[in-house]
Amino acid sequence: MKKQLHLLRQLVQQAVTHSDNTTSIVTDSFAVNQAGDLLMIKDVMIDYLQNLSFSKKPEVFIKRKILHTQRECITLLDMLPRTKMATPDQVALADQMRKCLDELLRHLHQHNCYFSCEVNAPYIEIQRITDKTFQKMTVMKAALKRKKIYSELLNIICAAFDRFHLSQQHTYQHLQYMSALQLSILKLCEKASDLDFDYQLIEHLTYWCFNECHFVDYCKSLIKKALKPHYGTKQCYEQLCHFEKRLTVQQEKANLRYSVQRNSVKYQLMVFVQAELECIEKKQQYHSGGKGVTLKHTAQIGSYRVQTSFSVAALAYFMKLLCESGIIQAEPRSQLLAFIAHHFQTPRIGEQELSASSLATKYKQVTPRTAHAMKAKLKELCQRIDDDFGSGD
Known part of the structure; x- marks a missing residue:
């Protein structure tokens, strides 16, 4: 193995020397002879590395040997793109060396568990x-x-x-x-x-785990924006608890991360949300003279449902009109629809809860029949305004 690495190192160094010195010993005949040996060198090294991986030698020794080979091949490979050969045969030799080193590294990457992905x-x-x-x-x-x-x-x-x-x-x-x-x-x-x-x-x-700093800051700004409509401490606390729950169940892809030096997005956002919760709790404790304050939902408010004569499709379209006209500002839409599904009751649903996914489908796909029925209902509302306050013409 040492012999093959030494031969590769000599070839690359002589090629680099030739690029800076026209009196180099790398002649056309030398290039032709050595190009034929590269395939043999590659095959010998691959066989050695495969046998080493399955040998009974200590794992530390195997890992060190493979990492040394990996680093050596990377170093030699990085020297070749800067090499400027003079003749076609010498160019062919440089290409053969590049191919040999590249195939060695790709083989290590694909077939060896000791390959280090942390090196450049x-x-x-x-x-x-x-x-x-x-x-x-x-x-x-x-x-x-x-x-x-x-x-x-x-x-x-x-x-x-x-x-x-x-x-x-x-x-x-x-x-x-x-x-x-x-x-x-x-x-x-x-x-x-x-x-x-x-x-x-x-x-x-x-x-x-796209933990790019600007993306994490963007996510934090969305959380802050969602808290703005909630003027009461209790409402802010409940909204933050909702974010904490969503982050708790948020899954992450294993073994992959945008930046290995930074914590995951989930972790950074969870720290941010928990810090906000802790801040509210401390403020409440201060204002209450050190006494604990209950900031949880009350069962009575949480179970209240609004009865409507709208069908599910009409309710979804009505909310869509309110959002698109700017009357309601609710982001994300999925959270709004989940709220409606939990707190609204249509005629045919009975005591069951509406389906948020059904609302989302009807919110996105409005039928002409639903649109015309809604137009008629809105005309009725306009007529009621005219009856109460006059047409204003």
Whole structure:
């Protein structure tokens, strides 16, 4: 193994020397002879590494040997793109060396559990992955714009990929993460509904541990924005408890993270929400003279339901009109529909609770029959205003 690595090192060093010195010993005949030996060197090294992985030698020794081979191949591979060969045979030798080292690393990556994804990848691997993701950027941007997501969220995602494409240094782990993340976003755009897509995307990025600092700040700003309509301490506390519950059940993808130096999105948001809850509790305790204060829902209010003559479809469309006209400002829509399902009662539902998913479907897909019935009902309301206060003409 040492002999093969030494031969590869000699070939690369002589090739690099030739690029800076025209009197190099790397001649055309030398290039032709050595190019034939590269395949044999590669095969010997692959056989050795496979046997080493399944040998009875100490795990520490195996891991150290494979990591040394990995680092050595990366170092040699990074020297080759800067090499400028003079003749076609010497160019062919450099290409053969590059191919040999690249195949060794790819074999280690695919077939060896001791391969380290935490080391910086070689230039050729970075270029291969970034080229693929860059080619899909136009498609990804178009797909996200079709979903009409908030421009701030779109800019955060695109900026992260732009920095990824401009950087010349990435670990194997980060390359794998960004490539997989892009594919997952494209699949989400294909399968997810347009209704509340922003929040579906946020949950998706949280699941993928997209702990980019601007994204985490964006999520915190959404929590703060959701608290603004709640002027009472109790309402804010209940809303924060709702966020805490959602974060508790939020799943995360194992072994993948945008930045390994930062905590996950879920963890950072949970710390933020719990700090806000603790702040409210301390304020309440201070104002009550050190006595504990109950900040939970009362059963009577929580179980109250509003009876309506609307059908489920008409109720969903009525809420849609209120939201789109700006009369009601409720984000996310899914939370509004869940609230309506819990607190509203239609004629045919009886004592059962409305289905939030059924409301969401009818909110998105309004039939002409429902629209005409709603128009007639709104005309009745206008007529009632005229009867009470005159037409105003």
